[in-house]
Amino acid sequence: MPTLIAVAHGTRSPHGQAQIRDLVARVAARRPGLDVRLTYVDVQEPKVADVVPLVGDAVVVPLLLSAGYHVRVDIAEAVAARPIPVTRTLGPDDALLDSMIRRLPRGADAVVLAAAGSSDPAWRADIDDLAAKLGAHVGYVAGHDPKVADVVAGLRKSGAKKIAIASYLLADGLFYRKLHQAGADWVTPPLCLDPITTDLVLSRYESALLTTAESRL
Numbered sequence: 357m358p359t360l361i362a363v364a365h366g367t368r369s370p371h372g373q374a375q376i377r378d379l380v381a382r383v384a385a386r387r388p389g390l391d392v393r394l395t396y397v398d399v400q401e402p403k404v405a406d407v408v409p410l411v412g413d414a415v416v417v418p419l420l421l422s423a424g425y426h427v428r429v430d431i432a433e434a435v436a437a438r439p440i441p442v443t444r445t446l447g448p449d450d451a452l453l454d455s456m457i458r459r460l461p462r463g464a465d466a467v468v469l470a471a472a473g474s475s476d477p478a479w480r481a482d483i484d485d486l487a488a489k490l491g492a493h494v495g496y497v498a499g500h501d502p503k504v505a506d507v508v509a510g511l512r513k514s515g516a517k518k519i520a521i522a523s524y525l526l527a528d529g530l531f532y533r534k535l536h537q538a539g540a541d542w543v544t545p546p547l548c549l550d551p552i553t554t555d556l557v558l559s560r561y562e563s564a565l566l567t568t569a570e571s572r573l
Contacts, residue, residue: 366399421447473499
């Protein structure tokens with residue numbers, strides 16, 4: 357069975373680090389005997405590029421919510437010398453949308469979909485599409501306007517009494533903590549805490565195995 361190389365972004369937050377480790381541990385517990393390796397593209401070690409040469413058959417599963425720079429550059433370079441399949445990222449996915457919806461409070465006057473921010477137009481288009489499905493306003497934590505806090509402030513001025521932030525962030529960290537300082541009444545938990553995320557990781561892995569098997573027929 358090919359090794360599952362899970363690739364997270366990395367964070368300096370001890371809580372965020374523990375949440376990602378727990379996610380990967382849940383994946384491993386669901387598939388006894390499967391070799392699951394946790395790697396990173398930034399901040400933490402080991403880097404994915406250092407682990408790939410150490411394993412035989414493998415599937416890389418990015419624990420990321422968009423196919424941005426880290427997928428196109430860091431992960432692509434890590435597997436460039438070997439024919440290792442790389443699955444699509446965990447998001448966008450309707451399962452994550454359902455997760456946010458289930459965790460929003462009832463009776464909210466307005467919802468803000470909060471994402472990390474990116475200069476990638478395709479990534480922002482995905483966020484706009486997700487917000488439309490959620491019936492939410494879009495706010496970014498960093499890197500792009502409008503900022504979450506500004507969106508919340510604008511909604512307050514428009515008369516919204518109960519504002520919820522739907523966090524499109526995988527784990528705790530600097531960005532997630534900023535959401536709790538944005539002036540909203542509610543912030544949904546990091547997505548990695550939902551068991552559906554465990555299902556998504558395994559689904560990505562198994563889909564890659566199926567695709568590889570079909571290509572050999």
